[in-house]
Amino acid sequence: MNSGKDSARRRHTLVVAACAALLAVGGSAVAWAASRQVEEPPAPPAAGVTADVTAEPPTAQRATPQPSTPRPSTRQPGSSTRDASGVTPLPASRPVAVRIPGIGVDSPVHGLGLDDEGRLRVPSGARYNQVAWYDGSPTPGEVGPAVLEGHVTGSGYAPSVFFELGNTRPGDRIEVDRADGSTAAFEVTEVRSAPKTDFPRVDVYGATTGPELRVITCGGTFDTSTGHHLDNVIVFASLVRD
Amino acid sequence: MRTTRITTIAAAAALVGLPLAVGPASADDHGGSELTAELTQLNDSGASGTAWAKVDGTQVEVKVETTGLLDGAPHAQHIHIGGQGVCPSNDQEGSGFEGALQTTDAADQYGGVAVSLTMEPGETGPDAALDVDNFPTGASNTYSRTITVSDEVAQQIADGDGVVVVHGVDHDGSGAYDGDTKSDLDPSLPSEATDPAACGELDVAQMAMPEGGVETGGADTSGVEYPAVLGLGGLAMALGAFGLIATRRRATR
Structure with a gap:
């Protein structure tokens, strides 16, 4: 018992x-x-944001005066006042670091090219969380759109270097340190979100008159079947005098 | 012997000279033979768009995206070459309806038609400039075609001398091409059918443009992260709590 x-x-x-x-x-x-829950990365306002409200379409400066043939500056009303042509371009020099103080970005920069399908390679391995520069594009400060890119998130749900890129706003400053010791300072002119299936290639990669910068990351809805975000967040910026 | 050597030198010079003749685009560090244009409105048409071209020998691949045009009406579109190689401004007036700019009013700026951007099976030379049956007819159009041109035209486009002009403006808002003003290009057509609606200068791109967007996402953070851990953890807690309550009940009984 x-x-x-x-x-x-x-x-x-x-x-x-x-x-x-x-x-x-x-x-x-x-x-x-619960301690590892991550917010959605910030997205720019639906219509995109532009510094220049009178410009239409809202893209970075596209007036195209060339030294040989003077072209009428009235071609695109509104965009001529802030035209990058007033800033002296810098000689070619590879970017080595980038800072975007407004969103706390400070990263080394490495060069990346295109894959076999002509698509831009993305940072991987030890440099996954660093910013890359498309080595086929102009160096930042040269005439043309220099292209920088970085991940928005990593594997394991961790935010990556450009998690906050969607919070960038026109007027924000972007500084790029170059191999020759100089720094190219840019000012954001527009922040846009675009579906990857309808990517504005001409606006992002097309010819520009002055030295410009494009900073790209991912955003929008995450497609679990492909493992990719459906949108790209694109920041447009122009070289400014220090 | 001497003549052979001279011929050899001449041949070598020709070979060396050939790549240079492809133009400043290929001499540039970052250049390709790609060109882009931002199309902006003329005649307050409300139209806009982009154009992209790639020159490979005498083959020119062209893509034109337009929006804001009159719906359900043909929009003639061309690559103009000549003049100053520039677009007129939107507020530039001309000899048309209430001062509207007609195509020939700005010919000294963008030159004449070099390539007609018709759809298959339309011809693509200057003679097909008003081939209304083969031009896009929507308010928004995505046009793509690879066109064979002459060596000279290929060279001029590669050099950035081309200007894309899209035509067709509904000045009076009637929803169709009409009105008493006749076209300066073809008197049998109303001027609205041929007046320029949008224009963009094809400039040499400063890079080999990547295809599409970039795959810079790692994982989704929009929903709940680590759902399995949360779920199993919750289940374990529930089981534990249930077990404790059950044993407590039995003990008190």
């Missing part, structure tokens, strides 16, 4: 202990996961 009572009590203690352990383990698992 006594031994039966003892074993029942022992069993009861065991069950209580097991249940308490389950509670503790489950609780800490939930707490761990």
Whole structure:
């Protein structure tokens, strides 16, 4: 009788202990996961934002005066006042680092090219969380659109270098350190979100009159079947005098 | 012997000279033979768009995207070459309806038609400039075609001398090409059918343009992260709590 009572009590203690352990383990698992919840990366306003409200279409400066053939500056009303042509372009020199103080970005920069399908390669391996420069594009400060890119998120749900890029606003400053020791300073003119399936190639990669910068990352809805975001967030910027 | 050597030198010079003749585009560090244009409105048409071209020998691949045009009406579109190689401004007036700019009014600026950007099976020379059956007819159009041109035209386009002009403006807002003013290009057509609606200068791109966007995303953070951990953790907590309550009940009984 006594031994039966003892074993029942022992069993009861065991069950209580097991249940308490389950509670503790489950609780800490939930707490761990809860501490690792990440917000959605910020997206620019739906219509995009432009510094120049009178420009239409809202893109960076596209007036195209060339030294040989003077072209009428009235061609694109509104965009001529802030034209990058007033800034002296810099000689070619590879970018080595980039800073976007407004969103706390400070990253080394490495060069990347195109893959076999002509698509821009993206940072990988040890440099996954660093900014890359498309080495087929002009160096930042040269005439033309210099192209920088970086990841918005990493594997394991971790935010990457350009997680906050969608929070960039016109007027924000972007500084690019170059191999020759100089720094090219740019000012954001427009922040846009565009579906990858309808990527504005001409606006982003097309010819420009002055030295400009394009900073690209991912955004929008994440397509779990392909493992990619459906949109790109694109920041347009122009070289400014220091 | 001497003549052979001279011929050899001449041949070598020709070979060396050939790549140079491809133009400043290929001499540039970052250049390709790609060109881009931002199309902006003329005649307050409300039209806009982009154009892209790639020159490979005498083959010119052209893409034109337009929006804001009169719907359901043909929009003649061409690559003009000549003049100053520039677009007129939107507020430039001409000899048309209430001072509207007609195509020939700005000929000294963008030159004449060098390539007609018709759809298959339309011809693509200057003679097909008003081939209304083969031009896009939507308010928004995505046009793409590879066209064979002369050596000279290929060279001029590669050099950035081309200007894309899209025609057709509904000045009076009637929803169709009409009105008493006749076209300066073809008196059998109303001027609205041929007046320029949008224009953009094809400039040499400063890079080999990448295809599409960039794949710079790692993982989704829009929903709940680590759902399995959360789920199993929750289940464990529930089981533990249920077990504790059950044993407590039995003990009190």
